[in-house]
Amino acid sequence: MNHVHATVNGRQSTSAALKGHYSEITNRIVQAIESGATMADMPWHQVGNPIPSNVESGKQYRGINILSLWASSLKQGFSSGIWGTYKQWADLGCQVRKGERASPVVFWDSYTDDQSDSETTVQRTFCKRFSVFNSLQVEGYDPAPALELNQNHQIVAAEAFFLNIGADLRVGGDVAGYSKSGDFIRVPELKQFKRSEGYYSTIAHEHIHWSGHESRLSRDLSGRFGDASYAMEELIAELGAAFLCSDIGVTTSPRDDHAGYISSWLRVLKNDHRAIFYAASAAQKAVDYLKSVCEEDPVLVGSALVMATKKVFDISE
Template sequence: MKTLAKTSEKTSSKRKGGKDFGRSNGRSTQSPNGSSDIYQKFTDLIIEKLEQGVIPWKQPWHEMGMPSNYLTKKPYKGINLWLLLSCGHQYPYYLTFKQANSLGGKVNKGAKALPICYWNFAFRDKKTGKVIPEDKIGEYDLKLVSKSGFLKEFKVFPIEQIEGIDWEFPETSTKNELPVNEACQKIYTEMVRPPELIHQGSMAYYRTDLDQITMPDRNLFSSTEEYYGVLYHELLHSTGHPSRLNRIGVSEPQQFASEFYSREELIAEMGAGYLNNLTGILDQNLLENSAAYIQNWLNELRNDKHLLIGAASKAQKAVDYILMEPPF
């Protein structure tokens, strides 16, 4: 283990990315107006990053790994992953105010908390309207129980804004266990019932009716990284097939630039960004900072505050499906 007695604050350089088909105690809070305000808050935060030229789902992970809770070691997922990744903190670890205190630490004066959101669920008796404790659900006829979900929010602090803790980090290594090509190919070959993959022509696309990905020949790409970056984008689309996750943006025909088309593109962008990071191929060739690309998503997000969190959740489910991991 690598030990650091005390972290020092430093300003991280902002890493820019670039498309195809206030102080808080860290406790959980919910806006008086409900989940709707949380959707708007997270949308505004991502819009702010896009306006700065930072594309969250194009950001490379820290050499120590993806953003995680320092105490529980659990990585953040969904929209939380992309928001924290876009901040460029010195270390990819975070704690709530309460967690920092439990470890004997103290949040620095003036430290800026970051919001994290998660889903909570309420169960009610359809006849009486009374709330049913989750551990009592098994005693009810499920036909008589209603379930509703709502977003809640709590705050975390990057650990460089916390003092008094002897941080312990795992040793980092830039050496991959597998050559990049093999590691990248395993994402496709180890997927359960992957779509057919063929190479022909000069365009990359996924056909739902054939459950088939078409890719140009590898020698038409400028790099191996570029080839797999495009393949992962199409592979994400394939998870929407009716036999898999059955997303409406894939399972039903969509017009270019329609609402569901835009949603599906954002899902594929986020999911491909995750797989790029996982295999270590997110290099400068993939980080094109396109003004037109950024403006497109700024317009989309400003028009629909539910787009971002919904797409991030679906992208996470798609990635978990490809990697055979339990759903978020």
């Protein structure tokens, strides 16, 4: 059996609080989507969006937490991707400025509860909610110099990553897309895009679709979202491409052909406060899968990919 409950900063809470966690983060993301809906400029399209990471552990946040913190950064104008709880900043000798508003993140975990009065074993899943602050909200923090990538490094990194995946990628024509029946990706030539970032973010988007093939992750949304399944698959591809491109160092761009999906996304998200959690989780799984199938070296992602690429291709600084 599996039971779900919530905790706030480590303390168990009620099912109502769990629903509150879903609603709080969903509402923040809905507001961010609505603010950019007129130009299809979503919170994951911001220039220079780093994958948010924790100041204490150095680990990147994942899934819904990336999207939630990106929405917070967009709303409050943060350019930094470093976050931490009040205590984590205090432990580093930093002080969160008075009046600063925290942003929510959630973590899932589970444990096995052996019932003392029976032989029944219950698997309990719990959700922890934490409040975090961006490094630009604190005083006394001296960040390490960030790795600066020029456009050539970004392009080579992207080329190397997608080449290593080994999908059937066909360049040509006027329309990008993934053929599920033929199991191949088609994308127009680079010269047909205004910027190289648009070319590689489009390839990333189509690779997320590719990951859902029945021979890979077998992602079928029809049972979960019904008539909205096609639009939600597009949302998963959008989020996955944003997560992946940010890790590689490529800026994602708004696509005019996605403007028509926005109303469907908003309708689903407003009616189902777990939908964005599901979509972000599916997007993260897709990104993890693509990283795992890089044939040459599965650790060639993010900064590691760029540094290895510079070594392999003898790119000068």
